[in-house]
Amino acid sequence: MSELIVHHHQQTTLAIDPSDGMVNASLLVKRFSGRNPVEFLMLDDTQPTLASLAENNGKPLASHWQDGRLRFSRRPEFLRELTAAGIMRQKPGTVDSHKAAAPGVAGNGVRDFVPGLWAHSDLAAGLARWAECRGESWRPSPLAEFVEQVLAEQAGGKASTQKGTPESAAEAFAGLVNAATLQNLRTMDQLLIDGGLSLSARQQTLHARLEQGAKRESERQ
Structure with a gap:
């Protein structure tokens, strides 16, 4: 070693x-x-x-x-x-x-x-x-954000050595929302991926959006 x-x-x-x-x-x-x-x-x-x-x-x-x-x-x-x-x-x-x-x-x-x-x-x-x-x-x-940053620096700026499609942040909410909302989250997640955000950052953003939606819904009632 x-x-x-x-x-x-x-x-x-x-x-x-x-x-x-x-x-x-x-x-x-x-x-x-x-x-x-x-x-x-x-x-x-x-x-x-x-x-x-x-x-x-x-x-x-x-x-x-x-x-x-x-x-x-x-x-x-x-x-x-x-x-x-x-x-x-x-x-x-x-x-x-x-x-x-x-x-x-x-x-x-x-x-x-x-x-x-x-x-x-x-x-x-x-x-x-x-x-x-x-x-x-x-x-x-x-901690995950810290690990991602360190490993990206170790790899010369590449966030991961694994090839393929980035892990979906939207799927973390699959059991919590209906099909239409999940599809909206997937669409938003792709925009965030294109913007270069990490998985943790995308999950936080999607969760915040869900909380905002829930708050607006409760205010209407």
């Missing part, structure tokens, strides 16, 4: 391995009690991204992993396949522990950012949003 690139956002540490761009996912969500990056990898909503990454790496995932019950019943096998596909890797040790300082150097040692589950950088912002917003993806996520 190369010398890590480390950034800090409030109490959160973002560690990046410059050799392959992977992010220490365990470290990223450490301060969010009860949040384990493996849970994020197991989510139905994460599967399209995992499948796309594996395909891009030339190691497509077996189609049966789209079955959530199968993923959970055979979790170790699923995680091994993600590792083989270059999507994650596990480094042994205690997350955010300390390692001994160099000989002759006083103190309790230095923080060790290597142990933990490392994940593909294209998963990092989504993982941060999931951890910070407790699964409510429409909520603002300063």
Whole structure:
């Protein structure tokens, strides 16, 4: 593993391995009690991204992993396949522990950012949003915005190494609005995508628009 690139956002540490761009996912969500990056990898909503990454790496995932019950019943096998596909890797040790300082150097040692589950950088912002917003993806996520910005800078201004259509912000509201409203949100989302806004920023904008609409509706009554 190369010398890590480390950034800090409030109490959160973002560690990046410059050799392959992977992010220490365990470290990223450490301060969010009860949040384990493996849970994020197991989510139905994460599967399209995992499948796309594996395909891009030339190691497509077996189609049966789209079955959530199968993923959970055979979790170790699923995680091994993600590792083989270059999507994650596990480094042994205690997350955010300390390692001994160099000989002759006083103190309790230095923080060790290597142990933990490392994940593909294209998963990092989504993982941060999931951890910070407790699964409510429409909520603002300063951490996700920070991760997106750092990774974009690392990639030379490109927000993501993954090719294809940007993730829809409108779909986060699919179970909350009717079909006509959802279609309007999709149209607005495309305009925001064309304007270069990140997923988090688009979700915040759409949520604000829904709140404005609800307020106007209540005022009419």
